Amino acid sequence: LASIVDKINIDKAWHIITLEDPIEYIHQHKKSVINQREIGINSQSFAQALRASLREDPDVILVGEMRDLETMSNALTAAETGHLVFATLHTRSAAQSVNRVIDAFPAGQQEQVRIQFAETIQMVISQFLVPSKSSTSQCLACEIMVANPGIRNLIREHKTYQISTIIESNGCLGMQTLDQSLKSLITHRKIDLRIAKRYAVDKSYFSH
Numbered sequence: 001l002a003s004i005v006d007k008i009n010i011d012k013a014w015h016i017i018t019l020e021d022p023i024e025y026i027h028q029h030k031k032s033v034i035n036q037r038e039i040g041i042n043s044q045s046f047a048q049a050l051r052a053s054l055r056e057d058p059d060v061i062l063v064g065e066m067r068d069l070e071t072m073s074n075a076l077t078a079a080e081t082g083h084l085v086f087a088t089l090h091t092r093s094a095a096q097s098v099n100r101v102i103d104a105f106p107a108g109q110q111e112q113v114r115i116q117f118a119e120t121i122q123m124v125i126s127q128f129l130v131p132s133k134s135s136t137s138q139c140l141a142c143e144i145m146v147a148n149p150g151i152r153n154l155i156r157e158h159k160t161y162q163i164s165t166i167i168e169s170n171g172c173l174g175m176q177t178l179d180q181s182l183k184s185l186i187t188h189r190k191i192d193l194r195i196a197k198r199y200a201v202d203k204s205y206f207s208h
Contacts, residue, residue: 001062001086008032014059019049021064039064050074063087069104076113079120093178093201094124094145095163098155118155121147126178130191130199139190141199143167143178179205
């Protein structure tokens, strides 16, 4: 996320607020103005910091981690009101990330949250570091979901279990499943088959 923030900082004259625990990379002002807040020092929680940041007229908000319902709710509100929001979750796939947010809300609110989330989500990237062939370094494998109309409909209709099918068939939009990413690493001789199968969602994908 730090590299994404830096790219925006280089290209856009925006106001960026980052909420981190802890701050790991210090950004310098370039085209953008960046205010970095550390949880535990500048604010008591991500939820509190996010709520306060909305009063500072930011263009971009980075949430280091969405740990609770209040933070997720505030992040959705921020996205709905026109802010570009980046956030992290500890999940293993795009579908799991979507479900994690929706399931955090009480059952009576989840239908409305699905609609809100479907309208605001732009992209989900799930990242894994896997051992390289040499075992002296690691390679990045990632699942990429871009929120096209098909993805948005699946979220609204509570059919997130079908998201991987949409991802797999839309490489032209920059999407890829984790297994497709692993297969590409094999093709480029970055990792071996044994490692790919260890991290694969569907091990049979590597049988052909």
